[in-house]
Amino acid sequence: AQSVTQLGSHVSVSEGALVLLRCNYSSSVPPYLFWYVQYPNQGLQLLLKYTSAATLVKGINGFEAEFKKSETSFHLTKPSAHMSDAAEYFCAVIASGSNYKLTFGKGTLLTVNP
Amino acid sequence: DAGVIQSPRHEVTEMGQEVTLRCKPISGHNSLFWYRQTMMRGLELLIYFNNNVPIDDSGMPEDRFSAKMPNASFSTLKIQPSEPRDSAVYFCASSAVGSAGELFFGEGSRLTVL
Numbered sequence: 001a002q003s004v005t006q007l008g009s010h011v012s013v014s015e016g017a018l019v020l021l022r023c024n025y026s027s028s029v030p031p032y033l034f035w036y037v038q039y040p041n042q043g044l045q046l047l048l049k050y051t052s053a054a055t056l057v058k059g060i061n062g063f064e065a066e067f068k069k070s071e072t073s074f075h076l077t078k079p080s081a082h083m084s085d086a087a088e089y090f091c092a093v094i095a096s097g098s099n100y101k102l103t104f105g106k107g108t109l110l111t112v113n114p
Numbered sequence: 115d116a117g118v119i120q121s122p123r124h125e126v127t128e129m130g131q132e133v134t135l136r137c138k139p140i141s142g143h144n145s146l147f148w149y150r151q152t153m154m155r156g157l158e159l160l161i162y163f164n165n166n167v168p169i170d171d172s173g174m175p176e177d178r179f180s181a182k183m184p185n186a187s188f189s190t191l192k193i194q195p196s197e198p199r200d201s202a203v204y205f206c207a208s209s210a211v212g213s214a215g216e217l218f219f220g221e222g223s224r225l226t227v228l
Binding site for chain 2: 032034036041042043044045046049090092094100101102104105106107
């Protein structure tokens with residue numbers, strides 16, 4: 001079954017610093033990949049998605065992710081962290097042969113220090 | 115536009131009691147999902163409806179859990195009898211036709227079973 005692995009359950013950065021959240025996928029075919037964000041006491045919100053149209057995907061709030069087939073990675077980045085980016089971030093993949101079943105990673109909690 | 119609406123936001127009950135969680139998806143969305151989120155297991159898909167029909171309930175933990183979608187604008191998740199290990203945040207999410215993986219989540223129902 002397809003899955004994603006998020007490296008680092010907790011990432012801490014200073015305000016203005018680069019944000020890098022890591023996600024690797026396991027798939028024998030090009031998958032559909034997603035990043036979701038969850039703010040405290042809220043549901044998840046879609047940040048961006050990769051569907052093979054372009055390897056560099058831009059999302060909301062200045063985030064972007066790059067699909068690298070050779071590394072089976074889909075890391076999330078933002079050039080300059082803002083305090084409001086503090087949240088938990090989830091990488092997710094659509095299961096092969098499915099058009100609905102999202103499998104989520106364990107999540108990475110991003111802390112932004114002033 | 116109203117998003118996915120869930121009720122109640124918080125529920126505290128005693129072991130053995132029946133719990134009913136409710137969800138109103140976004141109007142026009144034809145897919146509805148129930149997820150459970152816990153620290154130990156992360157996000158788990160419980161059941162998926164398409165056009166009000168249950169398509170995949172393989173994630174429903176056991177017979178104590180049941181879900182219904184009597185019409186396009188309402189779904190329930192019922193636990194009877196409830197147990198302490200059912201304590202979690204339950205999310206409802208909906209998506210539109212042709213937007214695989216693009217889920218809109220409600221704010222969740224936090225269930226505590228004593």
